[in-house]
Amino acid sequence: MRGMFLKIVLWFWASLALVALALHVTIIATSVPPEVRVQRFSDTALSGYGRRAVAILEREGVPALAAYLDGLERSTRIHAVLIRQDGRDASGHAVTPRVAAAAARAGDAGHADVEVNGGVALKAHRIDGADGQRWALVASTPIGLVRLLHDAPFAQLLRLVAVLLTAGVVCYPLARYVARPLATLRAATQEVAAGNLAVRVAPGLGRRRDELADLAQDFDRMAERIEALMTAERRLLRDISHELRSPLSRLHVALGLARQQAGEDQAPLDRIEREAERLNALIGQLLMLARLESGATEPACEPVDLATIVREVVEDADFEVKSRRRGVRITRACESVAIGAPDLLRSAVENVIRNAVRHTREDTAVEVAMRPRDPEHVVIAVRDHGGGVPESVLPHIFHPFYRVGDGRDRYTGGVGLGLTIVHRTIQLHGGTVRAANAPGGGLVVEMTLPAHTRTPSAPPKCYRRDPLT
Template identity: 40%
Template sequence: MGRLFWKIFIGFSFTLLITVGGVGGAIYLNDKSPSTEEGFLSDRRADFVVGITANALKYGSEDGAKALFDTWPGHKRPTVLIINDHDQDILGREVEPETLRRAINALTLDPPPTSVRKVKTETGNEYILFIPAGSADSAGPLKYSLELQIFIALLASLLFSAGFAVYLSRPIKLLRKASRKLAEGDLTTRVSPELENRNDELTELGQDFDYMATRLQTLLDAQRLLLHDVSHELRSPVARMRLAVGLAQQQPDKLASALSRIERETERLDELLGQMLTLSRLEAGIGSESSDNISLTDLLAEIVQDANFEAQAVGSSINFQASNEVLMQGHYELLRRAFENIIRNALKYNHPGESVEVSISKNDQHEILVEVRDHGPGLPEDEIRNVFQPFYRVPGADKPGNVGYGLGLAIAQRAIERHHGNIVLKNCQDGGLCVCTTFPSDIEAATTA
């Protein structure tokens, strides 16, 4: 057993022992007979037994008292002495003269004690009734010794304290073992199944532990997948560069085309590493501490103007709508990267000849709302949440010759969340995908017409 068990066990045992000792002591002192001074018992049990015997003697004479003793429950008769006029007990029991004298003197008190009585029968005989000191069976078979009572109370308190200590310390012991297994790399460790029969704060602590373990498992799995995807994305352009170098060495006449290939792959590597660095800095919270007043309207207009050159090459266009100028507090470069990735992603999957629609406004809650809508194939509903994962690409969605890295929306989401915003993807009823971005009103710097 651990230290917590012993602390709980000793604490509860000590408390129960004090309680039992206090209550037992009070009862003992209340019922204790002052036999050392009076020579006869004068507690409530003695009053009760003497009273019953007095009634039997008064209405049934000596035969009634003897019949009472003969039918008394249990194996022992009550030790009530019934003294006649000759100072003798009617059952022939020994009577101490001093005890008898004290009992006779007690009858002269005002009022006399109820544990000593003088009874006159219907035949005119008088008797003195009392229980001498030292009688252990005066209360009949229901009386237990004080030692036995203390032993039972002690045993009951120890058993209760042990059971309650185990009940409290067991979940903590399970959490300790589970945390060690989790630290050793067993991410499947859970404690809720073993605490399902409880309904208290320790159960909630176990559920929080399981939630933490699940989150750790998810994050580590995502990290492993990210490392796998990064190595794959880096290996492909490097392999093509090595192939181009080998081709140039074997065929010097194709040196120009090989160098051109190496240049393209170098640009792709540079773009990939730049996006990975941006994603890493966003997840680490680096580079977004500064905050400036930004015209989000001008920022979107600039991005749309640059992207329109690419749109014209495929026979498309990007329409931008903004009725008012919206100023907000934020990091210019992060917002530019976020919306540039969103708009270029929309243009990438937009059908040729169709336009991409970009708008900025304020909704009913006075939040800043930016919508980017394309007229492409949209996304399967079960893939909408997955596209925000780094290096994730929807199977079969990439166009030939236009393959991305799967980092654009991941960067956009983290940049927008860094500004306390929210990004939501939803399929339009008439086709295409709509990207809705909202920023809270408290991030707004000023709005002018």
């Protein structure tokens, strides 16, 4: 989500920066520099101001001239001085060398070019009096910060930095506003993928009324629908399994009565009994899966010696398959203790080992290894030497009722429940299960469980997971 957030920030930032840059270039290309504005103002106005000042001086005297020039400064911010041919102002006072020089240049050429110094533009214009005397009106006006920025070497960089900072300040909260619901939605999808169907998104978005809020509501409706369907499926599975137990029990009773009347012809009844046992085992698996899915089965919070469980299951399985030219052996062992239910953990280990025995080739042995993954976890790995599983279906073999295909019931307990129950059992104890094809052929199933160190300062930790999809 950080990538999306960063992209949104950069997109908005770059867009605003480009717009600001284009606007800046347009302003520079079309605007009139301050010198030109002062020049135009001087050429059109100073001549009129000067003639007016000379006329007032000749007609009304110096006090009236001073009043006129003061009014001009108040109304136009132009400070003007009327200079005589001798370089002094109309009242007889000396002037600064800069003003005197500008007046002298205007007396020779008729006007002086604009001179800018210290943020002040100065311009002089020659005025011919009625009596033939020449005057020079020297006017100055401040051009302020705009002119300083126009002339400063760092002006362009300063403008660019200002644009980028402004765009960043504006774009960051906007991008955050857009990206935050996406981050919330992503976290919710991860929760659903982990099995928590009770998660909802819309309450965390507050009072938003936009497309993202609509998406959050759609997600919540989808999650509610999935949760309802999964709950109904588990309830149906549990109810059907319970309902099948009663007719199956009556079938066993009827089978016993039939044996008493069948005499020596027991073969058909033996077949019926085997099928009934298979059906009974299937119902047991369904009930176990229903309990694990619903969270009704809690792992006992007691130490379990994993090494002992593995050793006992391996010995039993090896004894049973010797007549079928197969074997089961421990290639590596380590002492490790888990916290949970001994019966559930034994069933999970036994399920994986017996399925491996079923699919390993003749004259090969199923290999069982225990090793520490890190100080806090232990791995039980079971490898057979069969044909393996296609890579494309490996992620699905832990799903209920999933079959690999091609007439094989690889690691599915015949109906696709074996590894599902193993998966749920290991997760119930805070562990993980994974399957992979082994180099040289065969399948490896690894069960990783938290290892417990029995010390007074480390009390047993019990694990429980939420029901999974």
